[in-house]
Amino acid sequence: MSNELVPVLTKRWLSPNSWTMDTYEQLEGYQGLRKALGAQPDQLIELVKASGLRGRGGAGFPTGLKWSFIPQGDGKPHYLVINADEGEPGTCKDIPLMMADPHSLIEGCIITSYAIRANFCAIYVRGEVLHCIRRLNAAVQEAYAKGYLGKNILGSGFDLDIVVHAGAGAYICGEETALLDSLEGRRGQPRLKPPFPATSGLYASPTVVNNVETITSVPYIVLGGSDWFRAMGTEKSPGPKIYSISGHVEKPGQYEAPLGITLRELLEMAGGMKDGIPLKFWTPGGSSTPLFTAEHLDVPLDFEGAAAAGSMLGTTAVQVFNETVSVPWAVMKWTEFYKHESCGKCTPCREGTYWLTQILQRMCKGEGTAADIENLLDICDNILGRSFCALGDGAVSPITSGIKYFRHEFLALCEKNAEDSYEAFLAGASA
Amino acid sequence: MTEMLNDVFGQDTRTKAQQLIARYPQSRSALLPMLHLVQSVEGFVSQDGIRFCAEQLELTTAEVSAVATFYTMYKRKPCGEHLVSVCTNTLCAALGGDAIYARLKEELGSDGKPLGHEQTSEDGKVTLEHAECLAACDLGPVLQVNYEYFDNQDPDTASDLVAKLRAGERPAPTRGAPLTDFKQAELQLAGFFEGRDLDVAGPSAAKETLRGNTVAQDRGWSAPVMPDGVLPPVPEKKK
Ligand SMILES: Cc1cc2nc3c(=O)[nH]c(=O)nc-3n(C[C@H](O)[C@H](O)[C@H](O)COP(=O)(O)O)c2cc1C
Numbered sequence: 001m002s003n004e005l006v007p008v009l010t011k012r013w014l015s016p017n018s019w020t021m022d023t024y025e026q027l028e029g030y031q032g033l034r035k036a037l038g039a040q041p042d043q044l045i046e047l048v049k050a051s052g053l054r055g056r057g058g059a060g061f062p063t064g065l066k067w068s069f070i071p072q073g074d075g076k077p078h079y080l081v082i083n084a085d086e087g088e089p090g091t092c093k094d095i096p097l098m099m100a101d102p103h104s105l106i107e108g109c110i111i112t113s114y115a116i117r118a119n120f121c122a123i124y125v126r127g128e129v130l131h132c133i134r135r136l137n138a139a140v141q142e143a144y145a146k147g148y149l150g151k152n153i154l155g156s157g158f159d160l161d162i163v164v165h166a167g168a169g170a171y172i173c174g175e176e177t178a179l180l181d182s183l184e185g186r187r188g189q190p191r192l193k194p195p196f197p198a199t200s201g202l203y204a205s206p207t208v209v210n211n212v213e214t215i216t217s218v219p220y221i222v223l224g225g226s227d228w229f230r231a232m233g234t235e236k237s238p239g240p241k242i243y244s245i246s247g248h249v250e251k252p253g254q255y256e257a258p259l260g261i262t263l264r265e266l267l268e269m270a271g272g273m274k275d276g277i278p279l280k281f282w283t284p285g286g287s288s289t290p291l292f293t294a295e296h297l298d299v300p301l302d303f304e305g306a307a308a309a310g311s312m313l314g315t316t317a318v319q320v321f322n323e324t325v326s327v328p329w330a331v332m333k334w335t336e337f338y339k340h341e342s343c344g345k346c347t348p349c350r351e352g353t354y355w356l357t358q359i360l361q362r363m364c365k366g367e368g369t370a371a372d373i374e375n376l377l378d379i380c381d382n383i384l385g386r387s388f389c390a391l392g393d394g395a396v397s398p399i400t401s402g403i404k405y406f407r408h409e410f411l412a413l414c415e416k417n418a419e420d421s422y423e424a425f426l427a428g429a430s431a
Numbered sequence: 432m433t434e435m436l437n438d439v440f441g442q443d444t445r446t447k448a449q450q451l452i453a454r455y456p457q458s459r460s461a462l463l464p465m466l467h468l469v470q471s472v473e474g475f476v477s478q479d480g481i482r483f484c485a486e487q488l489e490l491t492t493a494e495v496s497a498v499a500t501f502y503t504m505y506k507r508k509p510c511g512e513h514l515v516s517v518c519t520n521t522l523c524a525a526l527g528g529d530a531i532y533a534r535l536k537e538e539l540g541s542d543g544k545p546l547g548h549e550q551t552s553e554d555g556k557v558t559l560e561h562a563e564c565l566a567a568c569d570l571g572p573v574l575q576v577n578y579e580y581f582d583n584q585d586p587d588t589a590s591d592l593v594a595k596l597r598a599g600e601r602p603a604p605t606r607g608a609p610l611t612d613f614k615q616a617e618l619q620l621a622g623f624f625e626g627r628d629l630d631v632a633g634p635s636a637a638k639e640t641l642r643g644n645t646v647a648q649d650r651g652w653s654a655p656v657m658p659d660g661v662l663p664p665v666p667e668k669k670k
C-alpha cells in the first residue's frame with residue numbers, strides 16, 4: 001500500500017492570514033480546548049496515552065506516559081515548558097509551524113497545562129527567528145484578549161499564563177535539562193538525570209518538557225479521539241508527522257505524512273532528485289542520526305523502522321545529498337558544528353569534538369593518512385555512551401556512519417596529493 | 432556607579448527591565464531577555480550592560496558575565512547597523528552557503544583583507560557572521576539580516592543585498608517584517624513589540640512550506656475524516 005499525505009497539523013497553512021485568531025476560530029480553533037475543559041484532567045492524560053502519541057523532538061518518548069509522571073497533590077507548582085529551540089541541523093518544521101499556525105500550539109499548551117495541573121507555561125524559542133517570535137507573541141496576546149489565557153479560562157476556574165521566551169543562540173539549549181537551566185537565567189548546560197524534570201524540573205518543581213509538534217498534536221487528538229489518530233501511522237508509531245525535505249531534490253519543503261512513509265515515496269512527491277543527479281546519502285532525522293544511502297530508500301520512516309536499519313527517526317529532518325557532495329567534507333562540516341556547540345561540561349565531548357575536527361580538517365586538506373580513519377573511530381568510541389548528554393552521541397553519528405558506508409572516500413582522501421589545496425576541495429563541494 | 436549606569440540605561444530601560452522580571456515566577460529567568468534588552472541600547476553587551484543586569488537582578492557581575500559569554504547571540508563588540516548571518520552548516524554550505532559567505536567576506540573587507548567572523552565593515556553598516564543551521568533548510572541557502580530570513584540566496588543576490596544595506600536601503604525579507612536595524616531587533620527579542628503591530632503581517636508561509644499541502648490538494652489527499660472522538664473514562668485511582 002502506498003502512503004498518501006495527511007495534512008493535519010499543516011492543514012490551515014494554506015488559509016489566508018492563517019496565523020490570526022479569526023482564521024483559527026473559523027477552522028475549529030479552540031474547540032478542542034472547550035471539550036478538554038469539560039473533562040477531568042486525568043481523562044486527558046489517559047486519552048493521550050491511548051493515542052500512542054510519541055515525542056516529536058527526536059527521542060520518541062510516549063507523551064501520555066511522561067505526563068503521568070507528574071506527581072499530583074504534591075502542593076508544588078507544576079510547569080509546562082515547550083521546546084521550540086529547533087537547532088538540530090536539517091530540522092525546520094517547528095519554526096514554520098509556529099509562523100503559520102501559532103494558535104494551534106497555544107491551544108495545545110492550554111490543554112496540556114490543564115491536564116498536568118500547571119498554571120505557568122513557557123515557550124522557549126531559539127532567538128534567531130524573530131518573525132516567528134513576533135507571531136507567537138501576537139497570538140498569545142490575542143488569546144488573552146479572548147479569555148483563552150489568564151484567570152478563569154472560559155469560566156472553568158482554570159488559570160494559565162504563557163510567556164514566549166527568546167533564547168540566545170546555543171544548540172545545547174534544545175537538550176531539555178540545559179533548556180531548563182537556560183530558562184532559569186543560567187548557562188545552558190545539561191543537568192544530571194535523575195532526578196528527571198517530571199519531579200525536579202523548572203525551579204526544582206514538577207515540569208513537563210515537550211516539543212512544539214508534540215503539543216500541537218494534542219488538540220486534534222482531543223477532537224478526533226485516539227482511534228482516529230491511530231488510523232494514521234503504524235501500531236507503535238501512530239499519527240501524522242511533518243517530514244522536512246531539504247537539499248538536492250526538485251521541491252524541498254514540508255510534507256506531512258503518516259509515520260512509516262519511505263524516502264522513495266517522499267522523493268516522488270518532492271519531484272525527485274534535482275536535475276536527475278543521483279542520490280548519494282541522506283539523514284533520516286537531522287545530523288545526529290546516522291546517515292543512510294540509496295540502499296535505504298524503502299526503510300519505513302517510523303521510530304522502529306529507522307532504528308532497525310541502523311539509524312534513528314530523530315526529527316524527520318530528511319537532508320538529501322547527491323553525488324556531487326563529498327562525504328568526508330560533509331562529515332567535517334557537521335563535526336565543526338558539534339565542536340562549536342559542545343557546552344564544555346564533560347571531557348569526552350569537549351576534547352573529542354575538538355580532535356575529531358582537527359583530524360577531519362587535515363584529511364580534507366589531503367594531508368591525512370589511513371591511520372586517521374582508525375583514529376577517528378577510536379575517538380568516537382570514547383565519546384559514544386561516555387558523554388554526559390546526547391549531544392556527544394549525536395556528534396559521532398555522521399562520522400561512524402560516514403566511514404561505514406563510504407570508507408573508500410576517506411581512504412581516497414589520504415592517498416590524495418597533498419598539493420590538492422583545501423580551497424579547491426571546498427569549491428568542489430559547494431559547486 | 433548607579434549614576435553612571437543611569438546615563439547609559441535611562442528610566443525607560445529600567446522600567447522595561449522591571450517588566451521583564453514581572454513576567455516570570457522567579458526573577459533570574461529574566462536574565463536572557465534582559466541581555467537582549469541591553470543589546471538594544473548599546474548594540475552589544477558591554478561591561479556597563481553586565482552591571483546593569485546584575486543590579487536589576489541582584490546578581491554578581493561574575494554571574495551575569497558567565498551567562499553572557501555562553502551564548503552566541505550576545506555580542507562582545509559593538510555590532511554595525513545590521514547583522515548579517517550566513518548559514519554555513521552542511522546543507523546550506525553544499526547548496527552555496529560557503530560561497531555566499533566567502534563572497535561577502537571579500538566585499539565587506541578593506542585594505543585587501545577579508546572581513547572576519549563577527550567583524551564590522553569600516554563604514555559601520557554591516558557586521559558579518561557565519562551561522563549554524565537556521566531551521567530553514569528547505570529554503571537554503573539562507574541568510575538573515577537582523578534575524579529576518581532571506582531565503583534561497585546565491586552569491587549575487589547576497590552581494591546585492593549587502594550593497595543595498597550599505598547604501599542605506601532596507602530591502603524586504605523573504606518572510607518577515609520590514610527591516611529595522613540590529614538594535615530594534617534586539618528590543619523585540621527582549622519581548623517588546625509596542626507600536627509594531629503591522630509587523631506581524633506578511634505571507635503565512637513560503638511556497639516551500641506549503642509544498643506538501645499543494646501536493647495533497649492536487650492529488651485529492653486528506654487525513655481521515657475526524658469523528659467526534661470519545662474521551663476515555665476517568666481512570667480508577669490505584670490503591
Ligand atoms: C543536543 C540536543 C538538542 C536537542 N534539541 C532539541 C530541540 O531543539 N527541540 C526539541 O524539541 N528537542 C530537542 N532535544 C530533545 C529534548 O532533550 C527532549 O527530548 C524533547 O524536548 C522532549 O520532547 P518530546 O518528548 O515532545 O519530543 C534535544 C536533545 C539533545 C540531546
Ligand code: SF4
Pocket residue numbers: 172190341342343344345346347349350387388389390391392393
Ligand atoms: S556531551 Fe557535550 S554538550 Fe553534553 S554535557 Fe558533555 S560537553 Fe556538554
Ligand code: FES
Pocket residue numbers: 089090091518519520521522523524563564565566567568571572573
Ligand atoms: S543548514 Fe542552513 S538552515 Fe539548516
